[in-house]
Amino acid sequence: MRLHRNLCFAVIDGLTLIFNEGKYADKVIQQLLKRDKRWGSRDRGFVAETVYDIVRWKRLYAEIAEVKEPYDRDNLWRMFAVWATLKGITLPDWKYFENTPTRKIKGRFDELSKVRKLRESIPDWIDEVGVKELGEAKWTKEIAMQNEKADVILRTNTLKITKEKLQNILADDGIETEFIKGYDAALKLVERANVFVTDAFKKGYFEVQDASSQLVADFLDVAPGMKVVDTCAGAGGKTLHIASLMENKGQIVAMDIYESKLKKLKVRARRNGAHNIDLKVIDSTKPIKKLYNKADRVLIDAPCSGLGVLRRNPDAKWKLEPEFLDNIRVTQQEVLQQYSRMVKEGGKLVYATCSVLPSENQDQVKAFLKSEGGTNFELVKDKKILAHQQGYDGFYMALMERKA
Known part of the structure; x- marks a missing residue:
């Protein structure tokens, strides 16, 4: 692979915003991708x-590069050089890569x-919490899978289309998918592709949603x-999954403390053809x-640490603090106590x-x-999903x- 200067500069600029200014990685990347209209998909x-x-390997790369936070641009170029060396990419003759100790990088990585x-x-504290709660063997496998x-x-979206028809339509667009056993509405992409530009997405035939997340609406019965x-x-x-399972009949009350999120839901619901959702x-x-x-049914998709979805949000582990975990456990119990009162008898x-x-x-x-x-509730069943066991x-x- 040949490195291009303008692309590498974009990476360094993005890392500066994420590491030094606390910006969210997904938002930074969205901005970076709009930087040059001439850039192709590659x-x-x-x-x-x-x-x-x-971002995912920040601690390891920083240790190998022997740099400490806050990272100046020279530090970030050194971390970039570590990434490139470990990927087997030949470093170009740029001033940023002068005196890069290629052999030492590989040795330090092994060590x-x-x-x-x-x-x-x-972070040390996340490792300690993981071992304490899951045990050494299980945590070792789980955190590896989260990387x-x-x-x-x-x-x-079964309000508009069947899984089989959607698969055929995407295939016509050159996007190959496969069914996942045990997941009624899921299609897995064989290779990554920008599905948001397809007519199928614009027509509301599908949403991007991990397989584990898709089990929650089914669980609600x-x-x-x-x-x-x-x-x-x-x-x-x-919410949209629940709407499709209810075939647009009945009422869904979608609630949140953030009005901005509900506005996004309103747009998505219109695209999905879901007409039975009230926003509060x-x-x-x-x-x-x-x-x-x-x-009849209440879903509490509670705020949490997000330690099950680090694969999708690798910057979250650098933003999490031990105090957040303590506080969120209090919040989880509060919402359980409060929101459970919406359930009617037999619900x-x-x-x-x-x-x-x-x-x-x-x-x-x-x-x-x-x-x-x-005291008026009883546990019917529960399901624990670990990424290293299920793959999702x-x-x-x-x-x-x-x-x-």
């Missing part, structure tokens, strides 16, 4: 994948890779005609109290997270069921039923 792919790679927190490039590139999975509340709807990936901003306790004892509740930590998952459910607010995002979901 150029854009190089910029996006290189930025994500260096440092013996230590898990360096090999998997994670693998995630597959692109589509969820067929909805049916046409029900009243369903999605309490932490965000931009609505699971949680700006006080009023919207919640109005729904007490009214819902069902799903608590879900994209974390792999028991303290955010089954421990929260146990604490809820033992509490005064949870780490997730947890628990189905509870309110006794009649």
Whole structure:
């Protein structure tokens, strides 16, 4: 591979924003890809994948390059040189790469890779939490899988099309997909492609949604005609899936504390042809109290550490702090206590997270069921998904039923 100066500069600029200014990697990459209209798909792919790679392996590459935060541009070029050397790319004769110790880089990589927190490039405290909660063997496999590139999975919008027809339409566009056993609406891309430019996407035939995430709506056990509340709807990936399972019959109340996210859901719902969704901003306790004892089904897709989806958000591990984890566990129990009151007698509740930590998952459910607010509920079933076992995002979901 030959390195092009303008593409490498884009990478360095992006890393500066992510590492030194705390910007989110996905937003930075979106901006970078608009920098030069002449860039083809290969150029854009190089910029996006290189930025994500260096973000993912920040700690390891910084150790090898012997640089410390905050990184100046020379530091970032040294980390870039480490990335290129380990990829087997010949470094061009640029001033940024003068005196790069190629042999030493490979030796340091072999040496440092013996230590898990360096090999998997994670903060000490996350490594300690993972070992404590999952055990040494399981955590070692899980965090290694969280550094693998995630597959692109589509969820067929069955309000408009069947999975088989969608597969054929995408094939005509040169996008090859395959079915995934046990996932009713899922199609996995054989090779990465920009699916958002296809007519199939513009017509609302599918959404991009990981296979594990697609299990949550199924777990909720909805049916046409029900009243369903999605309490932490965000931009609505699971809301739209619920709408398709309900065949546009009944009512979905999609709630969130962020109005901007619900506005995105409104646009997506229009494209999907989902007409049974009401949007409610949680700006006080009023919207919640109005729904007490009214819902057949309630979904709490709770805020969490996101340690099950680091493959998709590698910069999250550098933004997470131990205090956040302590605070989010308190928030999780609060939303369980509050939002569960929307479930009517005989109705069902799903608590879900994209974390792999028991303290955010089954421990929260146990604490809820033992509490005064949870005495009327019983656990029907739960599902723990680890990325290294399933191959998809780490997730947890628990189905509870309110006794009649």
